[in-house]
Amino acid sequence: MAATAQIGVTGLAVMGRNLARNFARHGYTVALHNRTPSRTHALIEEFGHEGNFVATERPEEFVAALERPRRLMIMVKAGDPTDTVIEEFAPLLEPGDMIIDGGNAHFADTRRRERALRERGVHFVGTGVSGGEEGALHGPSIMPGGSAESYASLGPLLEAISAKVDGEPCCTHIGPDGAGHFVKMVHNGIEYADMQLIGEAYDLLRQVGGYHPPQIAEIFRRWNTGRLDSYLIEITAEVLAHTDAATGAPFVDVVQDRAEQKGTGRWTVQIALDLGVPVSAIAQAVFARSSSGHTDLRAAYRDLPGAGARPLSAHEAETFTAHVEQALYASKIIAYDQGWKMIMDGSAEYDWDIDPGAVAAIWRGGCIIRAAFLDRIRAAYAADPGLVSLLSDREFGQEIGGAQQSWREVVATAARHGIPVPAFSTALAYYDSLRAERLPAALTQAQRDFFGAHTYRRTDREGSFHTRWAEHDRPEVSA
Ligand SMILES: NC(=O)C1=CN([C@@H]2O[C@H](COP(=O)(O)OP(=O)(O)OC[C@H]3O[C@@H](n4cnc5c(N)ncnc54)[C@H](OP(=O)(O)O)[C@@H]3O)[C@@H](O)[C@H]2O)C=CC1
Numbered sequence: 001m002a003a004t005a006q007i008g009v010t011g012l013a014v015m016g017r018n019l020a021r022n023f024a025r026h027g028y029t030v031a032l033h034n035r036t037p038s039r040t041h042a043l044i045e046e047f048g049h050e051g052n053f054v055a056t057e058r059p060e061e062f063v064a065a066l067e068r069p070r071r072l073m074i075m076v077k078a079g080d081p082t083d084t085v086i087e088e089f090a091p092l093l094e095p096g097d098m099i100i101d102g103g104n105a106h107f108a109d110t111r112r113r114e115r116a117l118r119e120r121g122v123h124f125v126g127t128g129v130s131g132g133e134e135g136a137l138h139g140p141s142i143m144p145g146g147s148a149e150s151y152a153s154l155g156p157l158l159e160a161i162s163a164k165v166d167g168e169p170c171c172t173h174i175g176p177d178g179a180g181h182f183v184k185m186v187h188n189g190i191e192y193a194d195m196q197l198i199g200e201a202y203d204l205l206r207q208v209g210g211y212h213p214p215q216i217a218e219i220f221r222r223w224n225t226g227r228l229d230s231y232l233i234e235i236t237a238e239v240l241a242h243t244d245a246a247t248g249a250p251f252v253d254v255v256q257d258r259a260e261q262k263g264t265g266r267w268t269v270q271i272a273l274d275l276g277v278p279v280s281a282i283a284q285a286v287f288a289r290s291s292s293g294h295t296d297l298r299a300a301y302r303d304l305p306g307a308g309a310r311p312l313s314a315h316e317a318e319t320f321t322a323h324v325e326q327a328l329y330a331s332k333i334i335a336y337d338q339g340w341k342m343i344m345d346g347s348a349e350y351d352w353d354i355d356p357g358a359v360a361a362i363w364r365g366g367c368i369i370r371a372a373f374l375d376r377i378r379a380a381y382a383a384d385p386g387l388v389s390l391l392s393d394r395e396f397g398q399e400i401g402g403a404q405q406s407w408r409e410v411v412a413t414a415a416r417h418g419i420p421v422p423a424f425s426t427a428l429a430y431y432d433s434l435r436a437e438r439l440p441a442a443l444t445q446a447q448r449d450f451f452g453a454h455t456y457r458r459t460d461r462e463g464s465f466h467t468r469w470a471e472h473d474r475p476e477v478s479a
């Protein structure tokens, strides 16, 4: 077989198929492979006219169809299937060739795979891809890791198929080995938090505001023309305006209220715990999904006493809606701030040298969390590349300051009406913890010293100290 393809894609389910079509639509010849050949043939039959494809069935044929250095993209189910596919293709490759894993792999797996393939001279490029099925076809946000050398060869192809904002590609080299998959993982963690916050806003507008789903869809549409302008707000309006054809009920009412997850949000929280980064809004979003699925616990708690929601008057509901918009925006700033802190701490831990402004820039288009807001984050890092927190940026600081009274009103109202708002309230608690002059952490340290002689530091002098709590006069000693 002649080596005519600039890129090959193996794994032709929703993502791989559309990425392959996107490459072909940009003029690249694309070799195709899938474990089950019928998917390859279906793609050719339906979309073969869109560009130059080389359909293959055997791994040897697939590799032989690729120009050197070979660029072989894997779009299969993350986890063991990715290792299976690597083991199948790696022996057929030569030094300088590239394997690009565009699946949602755990970055630790990517680091392991990159190390192993580097020993054979093959570049392994763990690449985050976001945008879902449509994004894959029309322009996703792409987060490649791996070596700078591999990016020099691969970058132009990925940039060509990525989304564009102001003419700039939503793709950049994130950093070595697992950096791309790490950043994609945090993207998904933020995605979980954003979705949970939007869900809480919807619940409040419905149960306290007394609005029906189509009215809430209108509110979201209005918000989508302002500072909350984002893909997730846009699709929420579409979902809420949709009527179920079978029952005539609002579609949202016929969907079971048990949220599922594939794992990237959970990984974000697990890794955040290891890094010691307090991503509390993301964690609450993960826990909210898991508690929604605990039907046994929900049945056990259902009849317990609590406040019930009492809809407000129309006039009060209008004021309340404005408060909810402020609370949603303020909480969103916190969730993104936590995500960025995690990216920067991960970058320091693994020596990746990630550019925080570049991450904001490539998330402005193509990805699920794309939002007008990301351009503001990009601008904040452009103004101060060493920004410790988004809230150190004057504009974000002023905005959250302006929103905080409404935010408190919303969290208090939710508590009074018995509406769970774990993400709104944890975001507010995070804000208040970090701005507090003194925290009860002092008491925690004293308790730890009492029961475990763990020592404490004093406010008035240097050093570590221990109080001998069991002795009568409780003497303090230097530790
Ligand atoms: N769906 C989405 O919105 C997004 C998905 N992703 C990630 O992209 C990747 C692809 O996702 P998606 O398109 O949804 O497809 P799936 O995750 O559903 O994976 C299906 C593909 O994996 C192949 N596959 C599964 N097991 C094996 C195996 N053991 N050996 C070889 N091939 C195998 C299937 O082949 P076969 O046809 O033979 O069964 C099929 O091509 C995943 O890692 C996913 O996490 C990333 C961003 C968004």
Ligand SMILES: O=C(CO)[C@H](O)[C@H](O)COP(=O)(O)O
Pocket (backbone or CB within 6 Å): 104, 130, 131, 132, 188, 191, 260, 261, 262, 263, 264, 265, 368
């Ligand atoms: O990567 C994605 C979007 O960015 C995928 O859609 C992912 O599956 C979303 O996560 P989950 O299924 O856990 O909600």
